[in-house]
Amino acid sequence: MSMAQYMSVFIDESKEHLQLMNDSLLKLEQEPEDLKIIDEIFRSAHTLKGMSATMGFNRLAELTHHMENILDNIRNGKAEVDTNLVDVLFECLDTLNALVDEVIDNGEESTGIDNLLVKLEEIGKNKSEIKPVPSNNDVVSKTISSTSETSTNNKITFDFNEFETEVILVGQEKGMKLYLIEINLDEACLLKAARTYMVFRNLEEIGEIIKSNPSVQALEEEKFDNVFTVAFLSSKSMDEVKKEVEDVSEVKTVIVQDLRLEGISQEMKDKKHSEENKDSSKKSEKSKEDNSKKKEKTTESIKKTATVRVDTEKLDALMNLVAELVINKTRLAQIGSEYNLQELSETLSHVDRVTSDLQAVVTKARMVPIETVFSRFPRMIRDLAKNLGKEIDLVIQGKETELDRTVIDEIGDPLVHLIRNSVDHGVEKPEIRENNGKNSTGLVLLKAEHEGNSVVITIKDDGKGIDAELMGRKAVEKGLLTEEEVEKLTKEEKIKLIFASGFSTAENITDVSGRGVGMDVVRTKIEALNGSIEVLSEIGVGSEIKIKLPLTLAIIEALMVKLENEIYAIPLANIVETIDISKNEIKVVQGENVVLLRGEIVPILNLSKLLDVNTEKPEIEDSNTVVIVKVGNKKIGLVVDVLIGQQEIVIKSLGKLFTGTKGITGATVLGNGEVALILDVLTLV
Amino acid sequence: MIDTKNKNQTVQIVGFKLNSEEYALEIENVQEIIKKIKTTRVPRSKEYINGVVNLRGIVIPIINLKYRFNMSNQDYDDNLRIIILKVNGISAGIMVDSVSEVIEVKEELILPNPKQTNAEISVDYLNGVCKVDEERLMTLLNIEKVLEIKKHDNYIK
Numbered sequence: 001m002s003m004a005q006y007m008s009v010f011i012d013e014s015k016e017h018l019q020l021m022n023d024s025l026l027k028l029e030q031e032p033e034d035l036k037i038i039d040e041i042f043r044s045a046h047t048l049k050g051m052s053a054t055m056g057f058n059r060l061a062e063l064t065h066h067m068e069n070i071l072d073n074i075r076n077g078k079a080e081v082d083t084n085l086v087d088v089l090f091e092c093l094d095t096l097n098a099l100v101d102e103v104i105d106n107g108e109e110s111t112g113i114d115n116l117l118v119k120l121e122e123i124g125k126n127k128s129e130i131k132p133v134p135s136n137n138d139v140v141s142k143t144i145s146s147t148s149e150t151s152t153n154n155k156i157t158f159d160f161n162e163f164e165t166e167v168i169l170v171g172q173e174k175g176m177k178l179y180l181i182e183i184n185l186d187e188a189c190l191l192k193a194a195r196t197y198m199v200f201r202n203l204e205e206i207g208e209i210i211k212s213n214p215s216v217q218a219l220e221e222e223k224f225d226n227v228f229t230v231a232f233l234s235s236k237s238m239d240e241v242k243k244e245v246e247d248v249s250e251v252k253t254v255i256v257q258d259l260r261l262e263g264i265s266q267e268m269k270d271k272k273h274s275e276e277n278k279d280s281s282k283k284s285e286k287s288k289e290d291n292s293k294k295k296e297k298t299t300e301s302i303k304k305t306a307t308v309r310v311d312t313e314k315l316d317a318l319m320n321l322v323a324e325l326v327i328n329k330t331r332l333a334q335i336g337s338e339y340n341l342q343e344l345s346e347t348l349s350h351v352d353r354v355t356s357d358l359q360a361v362v363t364k365a366r367m368v369p370i371e372t373v374f375s376r377f378p379r380m381i382r383d384l385a386k387n388l389g390k391e392i393d394l395v396i397q398g399k400e401t402e403l404d405r406t407v408i409d410e411i412g413d414p415l416v417h418l419i420r421n422s423v424d425h426g427v428e429k430p431e432i433r434e435n436n437g438k439n440s441t442g443l444v445l446l447k448a449e450h451e452g453n454s455v456v457i458t459i460k461d462d463g464k465g466i467d468a469e470l471m472g473r474k475a476v477e478k479g480l481l482t483e484e485e486v487e488k489l490t491k492e493e494k495i496k497l498i499f500a501s502g503f504s505t506a507e508n509i510t511d512v513s514g515r516g517v518g519m520d521v522v523r524t525k526i527e528a529l530n531g532s533i534e535v536l537s538e539i540g541v542g543s544e545i546k547i548k549l550p551l552t553l554a555i556i557e558a559l560m561v562k563l564e565n566e567i568y569a570i571p572l573a574n575i576v577e578t579i580d581i582s583k584n585e586i587k588v589v590q591g592e593n594v595v596l597l598r599g600e601i602v603p604i605l606n607l608s609k610l611l612d613v614n615t616e617k618p619e620i621e622d623s624n625t626v627v628i629v630k631v632g633n634k635k636i637g638l639v640v641d642v643l644i645g646q647q648e649i650v651i652k653s654l655g656k657l658f659t660g661t662k663g664i665t666g667a668t669v670l671g672n673g674e675v676a677l678i679l680d681v682l683t684l685v
Numbered sequence: 686m687i688d689t690k691n692k693n694q695t696v697q698i699v700g701f702k703l704n705s706e707e708y709a710l711e712i713e714n715v716q717e718i719i720k721k722i723k724t725t726r727v728p729r730s731k732e733y734i735n736g737v738v739n740l741r742g743i744v745i746p747i748i749n750l751k752y753r754f755n756m757s758n759q760d761y762d763d764n765l766r767i768i769i770l771k772v773n774g775i776s777a778g779i780m781v782d783s784v785s786e787v788i789e790v791k792e793e794l795i796l797p798n799p800k801q802t803n804a805e806i807s808v809d810y811l812n813g814v815c816k817v818d819e820e821r822l823m824t825l826l827n828i829e830k831v832l833e834i835k836k837h838d839n840y841i842k
Contacts, residue, residue: 324742566726611728652744654727654737656775657832661730667737667744675725675739 007107010055014100017044018093019375025089026378030393032081035074035174041089042071048096050163059109060099066120067092073124076173083386088119090379160231164210171208171233178210178233179241180257185226189250192222198248199230206244207234226252231259312405315366319554322359323650323669329355330671363552367402370448370455373412374399377419377446384423391430391441392423401448403455404552410529411457411549414522418459418545419444421519426463426543436540438462453551454531460544466537468494475500495537496633499523527682530556530573554651558668558678560644561627563608564615567676569649569668574681576628576635578643583622593620595637602628604637610663610684617641629681636685651678695789698815700823701768701781703750704758708781709815709823716769716776718784735780738767745769747778753831754806772828779831790815795825 024040031037045064052060067089073079098111160168168178181203185195196219203209210231214224234241238256245254329351336344374396385392403411427433427442434440445460471494472486480500489497498519526533530550537543550556550573558569559578579597586593586604593604604626606619619639626637649668658664665680698709724736724747733753737744747767751759767778797813812825 320742327742613728652742654744655746655777657734657746657777658727658730661727663729664727667725669739669742669744673739674723675737675744677725677727677737 007055010051011100011104014048014051014060017048018097018100020044021048021093021096022379025086025093026382028081029083029086029382038071038074038081042068042075045071057099057103057109059111059113060096060103063092063096063099063113063116066117070120070123072170075170079123085123088116088123092116092120160211164231167208168210168231168233174235176207176233176235177238178231178259179238180259181230181232181241181245182253182255182257183228183230183245183251184253184255186250186252187226189226192224192226193220195248195250196220196228199245199251202244202248203230203232203234203241206236206241207232209233310365312366315362315405319362319366319650322355322362326355326359326650327669327671327673331673334671363404363555366405366552366554368405368408369399370401370403370408370411370457371399373408373415374446374448376412377415380416381419381423381444384420388424389429390423390427392427393441393443395443395445396447397445398448401450401455402551403549404554406553407455407529407549407551410525411547414525414547415446415457415459417519417522418547419446422459422461422463422543426461426465428464451548453557455549455551457547457549458544459547460542462542465539465541465543466495466498466535467539468492468537471495471497493633495535498535499533529553530571532573555648556651556678558647558649559627560647560676561607561640562642562644563611563613563640566611566613567644567670567674568607568611569647569676569678570627570629570638570681571665571678572646574629574631576630578625578627581624581626581637583620583624586620586624595626597628597635597637600635602635602637604639605685607638607640610638631681631685636681638681649676649678694792696792696795697787697789698823698825699768699787700785701766702783702785703754703781704756707785707821707823709825710768710770710828711825712787714770714772714828716771719767719769719778721763721765722767738778740769740778743776745776745778747780748832750779750781750831754810756806770828770832772832775832777832788817790817 021041021044024037024044028034028037028041045067049061049064049068052058052064070079070085070089074081074085079085095111095113095116099109099113102108102110172178183196183199185192189195200209200212200216210233212219212228212230214228218224219228232241236244238258242254242256245251245256329348332344332351333348335341336348377396378394381392381394384390422444427444428436428438430440433442443462445458447458447460449456449458468491472481472489475481475494475497476483476486480497486494499522500520523533526547526549530553532548534546534548535543536546557572559572559575561568561570581595581604586595588594589601594601595604596602604620604624607613607627608615608617609619624639625641625643626639627643628635628637630636651666652668654661654664654667663680663684664677666678667675668678670676697712699712699715700707700709702708719740722738722740724738726736727734727746730746733749735747735749735752737746739745749759749761751761761780761782764783766781766784768781768784769776769778794817795813795815806824810827810830812827815823815825817823
């Protein structure tokens, strides 16, 4: 029995449960009265406890156990949910996360939990002072008094361990009933295991199976005659339970008895738990886990698919090789057409399909749902809102939207910044909101969606909005623009000033935001990812920021242009249009060549000259092919010799030796194996 | 025969020629040697960088060593070789006139910090001079200096 094979399951599942607990805790804070949420947290904590105990991670098990106690008190009305309690639970969660991470890293738990245990205990004590827990005798009763309502007088006894008693007691307190069900299968039944499985499945839909006799394992292996009994916890009536079992064919008789389990106090259970010898607790945990696993299977249907973790470097290498394959395929096609080899061309068209599929699969393999970035925001918003004394609901949509790993890695920081801005500068304090006739709780929406070949991420709040006039005044104050310049700007343009460097309008500089490096850094980062960012805002109504990002950074659409015998790629994301401009349309203003394009003055620059291409052509010819590109808010026309056409190119890094080379962002390999450079229009001029 | 009783360690070096002078590099830095290949000029880059080439899907910068060392004759003929190096995770190619041989030399024969050499290049770019035999001196290049790679450069963006 090697633990290693369970380890990855343990890690995956515990991470899942920690995330679940995190989500539920956030919900709980919103709706402290909702006992269902407590149940969810309890269940996750319980499962985690079971798994950790089985794996021998005692700190995880102990901490979750103590969390359970507190949660249990809440469920029983012995304690109330307040911010202090939620804070401590969050702390516990952080520690659990840390512990699991440590287990992942070196297989051992090292973070101490004593501190938290004391805190948890204090909370428990405080509450019991107010509403003392009715502490009972010291007799632990494990037997069941069967208040039989049916004709059978057979007294069936079940020996429950304390995990089971705990579950039963908790269930009973919630008004659930414990039933003892005796199921008698038809003697002619051939597939007994299948029938028992169906009985279990039906029961699990309406309640919780605590225990069976014989054990689940024995039942699965058909190691029983025709009769088995089940201890079953449900809120349904006896008749409903009976009917559910009778629905299974080849069930001969069903006898349901009502049971009541009593006499174990909370305190005793705790005491017993720590004293209980570990073997039996482990065993019982396991059988419970079997049950809960089974439950998951039936309720959620099987969602898991087999996965392997792959180093992104390997994916990059694979991507590289696929690109090489594509290049060589193109070369083969050229040879084929040169020598007029019909058969080769036919084969190549097949290879063509295979390689493009291959490329698609590799690209897909690098995709990660944006959830990995989004999942940290609920907690962040909660903490921020608390610090700032604000009430904020975060709505997340489209978290399953997939993006390339490289984009995912880069997008986190800008998003953190934008969300902080929304919370800090956007959403007002509750009393201000109420005065303005708004709901005291602010709303922040975080949404991701596909739009063609890109992903659009929207961050929207219903806060105070951006004051365009204030923006204009600030720009003058900071010397970014003159008053005359500001006057000429439209409202939208003034709002866009938020992206100018050295801009921070928060009146009180907090540690959350307001260092004045914010939005221009965000914009630069987004543009570096070949994306774009827009802002819409209405005073008093709110702000909306839209970020458009390419699905992947590895492949982009580009326009290939020729300068003498050199070929360059201009990313399509930067291009507005391509036009032909004759010499007499070009005017000289302040020594600069410009053209009036639909009312806008666009400077015209010769790309060959900008890139020092060895050419004898004049800067402006009688007829010029011009590529209009956008640089931030401005447009520039670049004169090129020839437009080759639009093409998907694979971006390759130029490496360390070229850092700081302005105007060039990377390289790509052309069909003939030669390298073409990709222009960076932002730094070109 | 040279006395080999000393616990001398040996190093393998790759010898090459620039104009008529002999230079060498430690073999650990050398990945492969290729013939002349079509390079793409990179505008606005450092002047000693001749351009970039595609080596099996990886884009590699090529350095004009004669320009780098400010030699009087900076021309290469068509028989030039490009030595592809990998130093601290950074790949680059250097242009040389020819590659002569791979030889094993004793470390003690490498004289560090030569005050002056018969080589045309600045001592800043040198790791030492290796006396292969009585008649023959090879100048060992300090490739980190040549490529302007600093210690902290070994992480790649």
